Amino acid sequence: EAGVAQSPRYKIIEKRQSVAFWCNPISGHATLYWYQQILGQGPKLLIQFQNNGVVDDSQLPKDRFSAERLKGVDSTLKIQPAKLEDSAVYLCASSSRSVGPQHFGDGTRLSIL
Amino acid sequence: RKEVEQDPGPFNVPEGATVAFNCTYSNSASQSFFWYRQDCRKEPKLLMSVYSSGNEDGRFTAQLNRASQYISLLIRDSKLSDSATYLCVVSRNTGNQFYFGTGTSLTVIP
Numbered sequence: 371e372a373g374v375a376q377s378p379r380y381k382i383i384e385k386r387q388s389v390a391f392w393c394n395p396i397s398g399h400a401t402l403y404w405y406q407q408i409l410g411q412g413p414k415l416l417i418q419f420q421n422n423g424v425v426d427d428s429q430l431p432k433d434r435f436s437a438e439r440l441k442g443v444d445s446t447l448k449i450q451p452a453k454l455e456d457s458a459v460y461l462c463a464s465s466s467r468s469v470g471p472q473h474f475g476d477g478t479r480l481s482i483l
Numbered sequence: 484r485k486e487v488e489q490d491p492g493p494f495n496v497p498e499g500a501t502v503a504f505n506c507t508y509s510n511s512a513s514q515s516f517f518w519y520r521q522d523c524r525k526e527p528k529l530l531m532s533v534y535s536s537g538n539e540d541g542r543f544t545a546q547l548n549r550a551s552q553y554i555s556l557l558i559r560d561s562k563l564s565d566s567a568t569y570l571c572v573v574s575r576n577t578g579n580q581f582y583f584g585t586g587t588s589l590t591v592i593p
Contacts, residue, residue: 403581412487412570412583413527426580461526471517472581474526 372396374475376462382481388450391478395443395464401425403472404437404447405461413461419445449480457482484509487573489584497592500561504587506571507553515574516547518556520567521586527570530556561591 375394383389395402400421405413416435417427422442430437434453439445449456459479463472489506496502508516516533531538533545533554544557554573558565571584 405583410585412585414583415581418580471529471532474528477526 374462374464374473376460376475376478378478379476380479380481382483383452384483385454386451388448389452389480390446390448391460391462391480393445393447393462393475395445395462396466396473399464399466399473400442401465401467401470402439402445403463403465404445405463407459407461407477409458416447452480452482454482456480486510486582487571487584489571489587491585491587493588493590495590495592496561498561498563500591501557501559502561502589503555503557504569504571504589505553505555506573506584506587507551508571508573508582509552510573510575511549511552512575513552513573516545516554517572517574518543518545518554519570519572519583521570522567527583530569558589561589563591563593566590 377392402419404416406416407413416430417437418425419439422439435449437447459477461477462475465472487508518530519527520530521527531540531545533547537546542559546555568586568588570586574581
């Protein structure tokens with residue numbers, strides 16, 4: 371079974387620039403999550419999708435972050451404009467049930483200069 | 484108060500030792516509990532789910548204490564390969580929100 375695919379693996383941008391991350395969940399997984407993990411901390415949920423609908427985006431900084439999952443499969447997370455404090459690893463995860471265990475992708479390591 | 488709290492450690496133990504981690508959660512409505520393992524610069528990986536009656540998987544034992552609102556992970560006969568950060572994860576069915584602890588760092592020393 372192929373795992374969760376994410377790209378790119380690494381991204382370096384300057385503050386105020388824009389960046390986008392892509393995620394392809396495990397086939398058949400209806401629930402998709404985006405997390406932000408800052409060094410030394412546990413992952414923090416940014417947004418959760420059930421198919422193409424948003425279940426929870428309460429911790430998403432909506433003034434600069436956006437995410438979509440238009441066809442209920444792939445998802446993109448965008449930051450525009452980036453700030454220094456956005457430097458983190460952005461993890462995508464999927465699960466077959468909304469309360470089931472999650473399977474994570476390798477993550478995208480974002481550095482803001 | 485944080486949803487999930489863990490002692491960050493680090494725990495440094497010799498090979499063969501038994502080590503235990505606790506994790507407390509604040510919301511009594513929490514329904515699902517998991518332990519994840521995260522190696523340095525890698526993604527978290529599911530180690531085991533935690534069931535009400537407690538469960539064991541080889542050298543790993545997980546327990547849930549709903550009255551005191553904590554879960555625990557016991558590792559027996561520690562191996563060098565057990566060195567990692569162990570993340571406690573708690574979920575409420577309502578809102579389907581998952582909460583991660585900050586993780587407990589374990590280093591097994593030869």
